[in-house]
Amino acid sequence: MTEERTSALILSGRFHLTNEQRQIYQLRKGLELDGFLRHMVYTAQPMALVPVSDFHVGAAGVNADGEVFLGVNIEFVGASFAQTVHAEQFLITLSRTYSSSPIVKIAVSAPPCGHCRQFLNEFDTEGKLEMLIGDEPPVPMSVLLPRAFGPSDLKVTEPFYSDPPEPLVEDDLDEAARRAALHSYVPYSGTRAGISVRTKSGKVFFGAALENAAYNPALPPLQAAIASAYAAGHHPDQITEVVLCQEEGGLINYEPQLRDLALSLSESVSFRTIYL
Template structure:
């Protein structure tokens, strides 16, 4: 991954230029992103903008090639990077990185798209609003549909290398949550008043399950990936009105693992646990299918727990 310089590309109406990071700057930023699990906080962004003398949006688009470096694409060899510009709980601008992830010898429908990865990163890490998303390539229809589940989806700015769009321009006459009678969205969920009856469960895993966006199946579910040396990674189930672009909790968690620069293998992963809502289970088959793509991983632990209202 080392290079003499890292070209930070940006385009404006008046120019098409680049800014170069030297080897030390590039390596430091890569290391920082892995440590922070694919997130650049407000202070990081301000420091980089000052150092490079660029605006936030130019930096956002310029760093997309670095997001692509987190891609795991053994099938397509097509590396997609995406960065969400969002607001954290304090209203500060934060960059959430994402990249596509593919799984050998499994249905192509199990892949994680770059846009999904970035949005999932923002959602899991407490972003309250997505302002823009910068992407290395034009989003496919699947990703446009996934983005349509966001609050303010129609006004979402999509920044591409050659041209910028509103999501509504790329997805006219769309089908979304309200067509299924759902007045909520991925970043504007219904108030959670439930809890799991089994209090002996991992509290953090339960919190991620209860934070799942599951207006269509009601399967509040989450996955915990425990590693030997790098802590735990969590993922929540995120559904979509079109159903197919839904992101499973295992896909969600694996994407987080990859954004830390880690490999999903037996040398790294100690255990994988799936928590589902009793009576609404629908994720164990998908999780087992993804895990079957890898050799020597621990057996999936599946927990079905009852919700108390």
């Protein structure tokens, strides 16, 4: 597969390769798995949306079933740094949307920040996740994050990965947000939350809240939905409608911060909240 064809796949919204597709493309490139993941990282990296830092990060991960997922970092003008989507977060939320199989190896263009190491530790509690940083030899997460604080310290046993939501038959925003909320991973607050978005083309995407034992590295549902939309070739500024579905009276209220983020995408974005 030529560099041009690989780039075209990503530009057309192919941030997810099935095991069969991965094997075909990997064979065409004549690369071992590690080399293929590194290749996909550098192909995806230019797709990062970084109007603030201009620091492009790419990531590629493979799950236990051989599927490959890509990720890039996304920054938002007019929003706080806390709203940023890290490339590793992008990859993980995308993998969780499509599969119940955990990611077992990740290649990244730069060393993962502390925020991302903690985020990855949520499902990799034994530190066995293998990281490929640039062209360096593989290193386990147990080396990158020694003596990690994780779910077991808070007596949480809920699995991070679960069966993905059923595909929508119709582009119903409320139903998409509800399904996303039911697919959220929220063992710390118990406040299920999900978001659906509609783009100018009429396509609907959704994302689920992903909590973290350290709290701050959690990924809010709007960022997850934005990642899903961008992975399918839809820029965040193409989003026209946002629906948040969350627990009524829950310990967490996502509405204020996510409404602000939605309006930073476009002042004409429609935002409303429904409840489980």
